[in-house]
Amino acid sequence: MDKSPSNLASCASPIKSSLQTDFTIEVVSTPEIQKWMASIEQQLNEVCSIATEGKLNSEQKLKITNLSRKIGSSVSQMAVLYQSLKQKSRLAINIIDDLKERRDLADQISEIKNTIKDSTGMGNNNSFADMVKKGKNFVRPNNLSSVAIYPVNPLVQSSDETKTIVQKIIRPDELKLHVRGLRKTQNGGVIISTETKEDAEKVKDAVQLSSSGLTTDEPKKRQPRLTVVGVPSSMSDAEVFKCIYEQNVADKFSGISMESFLKDVKLSHKSGRKDAPACNYIIQVSGKIRKALISQERLYINWTSCPVRDFTLVTRCYKCQQYGHAAKTCREPFLSCGHCGEVGHAFSECKKTTESPKCATCTRYSKPNKHKTGDAECPARKIAEYRFINSIDYEGA
Template identity: 50%
Template sequence: MSGNDAFNRSSRTPRSPPPEGRPAMETTPGTPVAAARAEAPDVVSTTEIQKWISEIEKRLSEICTIANDGKLNSDQKLRINTLSKSVLGGISQLAVQYQAVKQNLLLSQAKVNTLSMQTNISTQLYELKQCIQEKATTEEKQSFADMVRTGKSSTVVPTKSSSSIAIYPADKEKSSEDTKNLIQNLIKPETLKLHVRGMRKTKNGGVIISTERKDDLEKLKASQQLQQSGLKVEDTTKRRPKIIILGVPTNMSEGEVFDCIFKQNIADLQPNLRDTFMCSVKLSHKSGKKDLSTCNYILECTAEVRRMLIQQQRVFINWTSCPVRDFTLLTRCYLCHLYGHSAKYCKDTEPTCGHCGSSGHGFKECPKQAEPAKCATCLRFKKPANHKTGDDQCPAKKNAQLRYINSIDYEGA
């Protein structure tokens, strides 16, 4: 038999084309079509498709009736030919309708998937935004001491500066507590309208009073009660800033390092300040592990030199680029666990345990090591102590850091 069948049609029936104006599988970029195709059903039943199936059944039934009548004449053959063409046309239309419906379903499912993905992305972006905002709020609430401690900032920005004076007793046998009680009995802040920020004890039996305004200090100095009490009032002097230069080559002498710091970092800005620079910079100490090719220089300097070097963020020394930052490391005594002095200068005769906070034994001899740790520093001041001694979030440590940094003369830096 030739390539044509009895009804003059090719044995290979071409696939029905998609409806005009409707691309076969056109989707938007990024649309998950493959996933949509896998979920699409094999048969789509619609009213239109059911109508064409019914028509096909009628035509085939009529063909069967004619065939059963007996011998076929020319008219019958023509009729069969016409009816068969009608059936084939109906099947073609059915295929077109089926394809159109299925493609619509695929496109709809792809759009649903895309919208779902976009919704998920939108939700994730919103959660990320909330997280960033919360983190930004937390960082804004952090003190500058915390930022220096965690290394997030190499520059210290002191809090609102306060003014302070030191008051010492005439009798050197008096304690700081005696001086504090005497001042509180003599001076009534509400009468002088003082804005006192704090009062802390110092050595030699004295106390330091910090106020919001310099006018408050003048009121204290002019107080007749203080003048007649025999107490000595002095202006406090602030410490010079300290900076740390990281990674300084150990094969260079101190003089060579200072010479490179000036020539490579300051000479272009202040060429006439060499002598002033050499006089204003002092090596406090070095830090770092032994037997390494580099170490850290901790320098004590003037506020002007500190500002110039800190603004550069790096100091160039010979062939080395060294990070530079403010040095605000706080000393803690491992005998009494108070801040501001070392065990060498501690007045306590018995150790205080850094684990349980009790006096009379050290950490290694503590009988309560199985119990939760308590902060020895906060216990001494009768404050909540449900944290480890020296913890970064310890209120006593934060206050000590704040006092230390505010005691340094940054000259408005």
């Protein structure tokens, strides 16, 4: 057996290695350490025996014996320190894991808070969503009337052309109209919003009496959507809807059956982290069901109490940065940067990230743009929110 110092060092090297790596996994177990200590002690004893039998004087033999004992004691202390360090590292790992769980929980709570703020306008003193709330949770659209005007043949006429024709045949000053807005739509049409039904009827009569090749119609409104915050991810959609009905609707609104409830409720989409224990349900409902659910402020789903809010988030395209459509349906040929507002590159390619942001949407229409694209106070976003809320059928909400 090799009794050189290098062999002793090699016996100690696994301990050193384990000290460096125990923060990830336990490299050296206690039985292994005990085995190495016994081996080192045996080798030291052999060194002492050889020294005793050899041609050394008493002082040399005593010196070797004392050195061997010191080595054995040092190895024992090293093992004790290793065990202590290992326990501390385990404690540190447990603390880190606990902090990670707390951080994930904080992220989930933050996401829920943001969802509530986005869906209600809370936290923004002058936000549009805050101004159109009714009470605490109700969104109240402006009580306006609208008229949709379309060309008889939409394939040969654009919305811009329709808008030009309408502005020629209708004189608001002569008809004493109170027009709140005029916007273009698909199929070559425009929608005119007026203060009263009487104003809307004047617009209809003017169009119908003209020989402009236009026709009028009632704008079709969309069903409202609600955000249900913190729904347990472990539940299936069917279980969630069953609980919403049984725990929130059945006893309080006897006129709504389970069949009619399920017919009027549709899952739009979910939001939140995929691995989170809870997510947010965005559901599309009829005006009647919406009133029944949102009047409670919270929905009880199994063992969970979930805040419920009107969903008022407007879609923004991350290709052209405009509101009202998603990137997958965008017709713009070029990208617009969400930071500098320029056309021709994406945010990831922007070379002006150190400069102050400019709103891409407001830049396009030559409006004040000294704010971030999508900012809560962005005029374009407020207009989009205004149009979105007033395009929904809240049935007198």
